[in-house]
Amino acid sequence: MAADFFFQTPTFAIQSLKPVAVFKWQRLKNPEVQYAIAAEEQYLHFHLYMLNNLRHTEAGKLAQPPYVYELGLSVRAGAVKAAILIAASIVEAALRALAELRGYPLNKDPRRRTFGNVIAAWEYAGTPRPDVAAIWPNVKAMHEVRNFVHLHKVASDADAAWESVLKEERLLLDGALTAIDYVAKIEA
Helix, strand or coil: EEEEECCCCCCCCCCHHHHHHHCCCHHCHHHHHHHHHHHHHHHHHHHHHHHHEEEECCCCCCCCCCEEEEEHHHHHHHHHHHHHHHHHHHHHHHHHHHHHCCCCCCCCCCHHHHHHHHHHHCEEEEEEEECCCCHHHHHHHHHHHHHHHHHHHHHHHHHCCHHHHHHCCHHHHHHHHHHHHHHHHHCH
């Protein structure tokens, strides 16, 4: 089925990178990582704007009475998973930078400092360190959803199915945004 797409709210203010990189992420002490995170956060907010405002109708019906629908089903689930993937990358980069500053046990090979390795560094005896305990369920949920990029897992894991992602959409997105804001305030 062909569809016409448009934004319900057509205006979006893109945040400037410099204030986010310099102020929000200043605790990371690494300007390259700060800027990379700010750029991804800028896109995350735009992605969420699109997710929340993208509407569609049957092709050629835009001028007629409002046959306007939000993204739905597997297309929406894909957009939610993409948002979580971006958010997880932000949290992973920030936690890694902080772990490196604190000398937490990370893989000696920087190429092997995966999200899983970073998560392990922030746990002590299987328990999250006090600095991250409040958001640890959100971090673990993002890690799990991030692994849904592996389509074989999606095919064999009911939690990874698009229906499950949509069922948990608000919880996942709110948890991801909370984790980002929380991690930005952790002192090195």
